[in-house]
Amino acid sequence: MSSHTSPSSDSTAGLGLPQVAACLLVGYFVFRWFFKTTDPSSSAAQRPSPVDSRRLQQQVDVIRGMFPQISAGAVQAELIRNGGSIEITTEKILTNGFLPEPPAPVTPAPVPPPAQVAAARPSVPTQRRVAPPATSSASGSNTILSQYSDLITRYNLHNRLQEGDASAVAGPGGKGKAPATKSDRQLAHHSKRDDMILAARRRIQEMDRVAAGQS
Amino acid sequence: MSFAAANKRLLKEYKALLRESPEGIVAGPVDESNLFEWECLIQGPDETPFEGGVFPATLSFPKDYPLNPPKMKFTCEMFHPNVYKDGTVCISILHSPGDDPNQYEDASERWSPIQSVEKILISVMSMLAEPNDESGANIDASKVWRDNKEEYSRRVRQCARKVLGL
Numbered sequence: 001m002s003s004h005t006s007p008s009s010d011s012t013a014g015l016g017l018p019q020v021a022a023c024l025l026v027g028y029f030v031f032r033w034f035f036k037t038t039d040p041s042s043s044a045a046q047r048p049s050p051v052d053s054r055r056l057q058q059q060v061d062v063i064r065g066m067f068p069q070i071s072a073g074a075v076q077a078e079l080i081r082n083g084g085s086i087e088i089t090t091e092k093i094l095t096n097g098f099l100p101e102p103p104a105p106v107t108p109a110p111v112p113p114p115a116q117v118a119a120a121r122p123s124v125p126t127q128r129r130v131a132p133p134a135t136s137s138a139s140g141s142n143t144i145l146s147q148y149s150d151l152i153t154r155y156n157l158h159n160r161l162q163e164g165d166a167s168a169v170a171g172p173g174g175k176g177k178a179p180a181t182k183s184d185r186q187l188a189h190h191s192k193r194d195d196m197i198l199a200a201r202r203r204i205q206e207m208d209r210v211a212a213g214q215s
Numbered sequence: 216m217s218f219a220a221a222n223k224r225l226l227k228e229y230k231a232l233l234r235e236s237p238e239g240i241v242a243g244p245v246d247e248s249n250l251f252e253w254e255c256l257i258q259g260p261d262e263t264p265f266e267g268g269v270f271p272a273t274l275s276f277p278k279d280y281p282l283n284p285p286k287m288k289f290t291c292e293m294f295h296p297n298v299y300k301d302g303t304v305c306i307s308i309l310h311s312p313g314d315d316p317n318q319y320e321d322a323s324e325r326w327s328p329i330q331s332v333e334k335i336l337i338s339v340m341s342m343l344a345e346p347n348d349e350s351g352a353n354i355d356a357s358k359v360w361r362d363n364k365e366e367y368s369r370r371v372r373q374c375a376r377k378v379l380g381l
Contacts, residue, residue, distance in 0.1 A: 200269040
């Protein structure tokens with residue numbers, strides 16, 4: 001008798017327990033999967049993860065290694081647009097000979113910290129960049145160069161143009177101790193920079209006067 | 216770790232340059248809160264078409280500086296055989312020892328951590344005086360420089376004046 005009852009009780013227990021265990025296991029993995037996928041995606045939507053931006057930077061470096069004449073901004077824009085494919089980017093450069101520049105103008109004077117640039121780029125509408133102004137990049141120089149402002153405008157030196165040579169002598173020279181605080185250093189750097197620009201301008205004007213006198 | 220090292224090294228170089236910088240060179244961070252982006256000015260060497268001019272550029276340092284060199288880019292119109300049209304400077308000291316795009320540079324000419332911002336700027340200054348015809352970055356400028364020195368001088372002087380708003 002006991003040989004009859006024990007297999008039946010065994011079979012019910014054998015069927016029930018693995019099923020419950022399997023259900024729990026599956027449920028646990030589904031639960032984990034949900035949290036795993038929703039978590040990084042929600043944070044990635046807010047800001048590019050450091051791994052991604054590093055990978056993007058590596059890809060930009062690879063492409064720029066092959067085509068140093070293409071600007072990093074253009075390469076980055078293209079990589080973002082095509083989902084990070086080095087092959088597509090390379091192919092595009094080889095067929096067109098260039099990459100369209102991203103629309104955000106690269107104003108050199110106030111360079112924002114790189115983190116900001118990386119965050120700002122993907123939000124720029126990509127559609128507009130798809131159609132490249134073929135002439136602008138082909139002729140190159142004109143479009144790129146026209147965006148540079150001269151140094152007087154860039155560093156706002158208009159009100160110092162009338163100063164004589166004296167200011168260059170009186171200004172803090174290149175020698176001595178480096179200022180101790182951040183703002184003093186910045187001040188010293190700016191005054192050196194501005195003096196150099198103004199001195200150069202005076203010198204070219206002087207050269208012009210000499211040339212005019214000779215002819 | 217390397218980031219902190221880079222920061223420290225850049226601040227040190229900045230202070231040294233403020234204390235005493237070579238004639239005709241000014242360089243420093245655009246804003247000291249980010250030491251990895253610098254602006255610099257290079258004076259045109261005398262007895263060259265660049266004479267009298269002052270040429271602005273930016274230096275972008277990698278996070279592992281000084282293991283790898285910064286990238287240098289002129290932020291003004293430049294007409295020089297070794298400067299790309301977007302302003303990027305092509306000079307051996309800015310190439311890391313590992314990569315040699317032109318296959319002719321001596322490892323000793325290339326970047327190594329014992330180089331510095333000051334040495335880069337001095338090299339670029341002498342590059343302005345003596346273009347390297349082996350690595351043409353701006354084909355137009357290379358041709359004009361080789362074939363028509365007078366026209367080259369004229370174009371260069373034009374750039375120099377434009378930067379200074381003349």
